[in-house]
Amino acid sequence: MKLSKTSEYALRVLAYMINSDMQVFKAKDLVETLNVPNKYLRRLMTDMSKYGFIKSLQGREGGYVFAKNADKIFLIEVIDAVEGIDKYQGCIMGHQSCSEENPCSLHKSYAPIRDLEMEYFRKTSIKELKDKNIHKF
Amino acid sequence: MKLSKTSEYALRVLAYMINSDMQVFKAKDLVETLNVPNKYLRRLMTDMSKYGFIKSLQGREGGYVFAKNADKIFLIEVIDAVEGIDKYQGCIMGHQSCSEENPCSLHKSYAPIRDLEMEYFRKTSIKELKDKNIHKF
DNA sequence: GCATATTACTACACAGGTATGGTATTTTAT
């Protein structure tokens, strides 16, 4: 599982937000704190708004806030929204059809590992990224 | 772990070779059997020869053969050779320095899963792809 | 109402991975 930079940025933004006491986050603050390219972050935030993880407040005194409780936002949803999760679920050898019934030569041994990984992303929420001992998002 | 197409092709070539009774494999045969683009496969085979997994026999009746016993060729070596393995071992959130001592907010929970996956690729050899019930490489 | 602060939208640019095409060279069995 090597996430795209866009997914990394998305998770880092959300990890920062859940670990901060602020309610409203400005793009400028996020850019400086997380070292994400300015315009890139802005597009990402707009996208994440559309997907319903956050909400944007326009105008002066505006910014971004969570659109729902962070324990209802799962890692797999974020990844799927910003880069798509399908590719990580396909056959490790690149076969179109690969299943228990018609497996590739790696399927039997690798499938359990991939399933474990997927379950992790499916069950872990943004809220679980809250950890007061960690100052790296 | 979403491998590059180049890695997928490499594994499929080696899986096909270990599952066949033939000793010498011609590029033409590999291209047709595995549906890999002609020129792309040829360059890949040249690369794999340089890395010592296979050997090329030039001239008429030439082709490719294993350069060493397939139980001495591990998946991680093949992946590392053709696309590099480093990116899969870095921090899931993209941090430069992320370790037990200075972890990101996902490190503690995700590191064991990534380690398990890496161990799988480190310990599984091409020989283990041999399976007479499988006809998909 | 106006200036300011902030996000939204559209288009473009660059790099790397993936793929194709051409031409010429080297090696070896027959």
Place this chain on the structure above:
DNA sequence: ATAAAATACCATACCTGTGTAGTAATATGC
């Protein structure tokens, strides 16, 4: 010598992920 096979370059094209630039739209404070 001829044919069959791989090697070596080299150029190009496409797609995607990543990143940049400029302009438009929105809301607030005064």
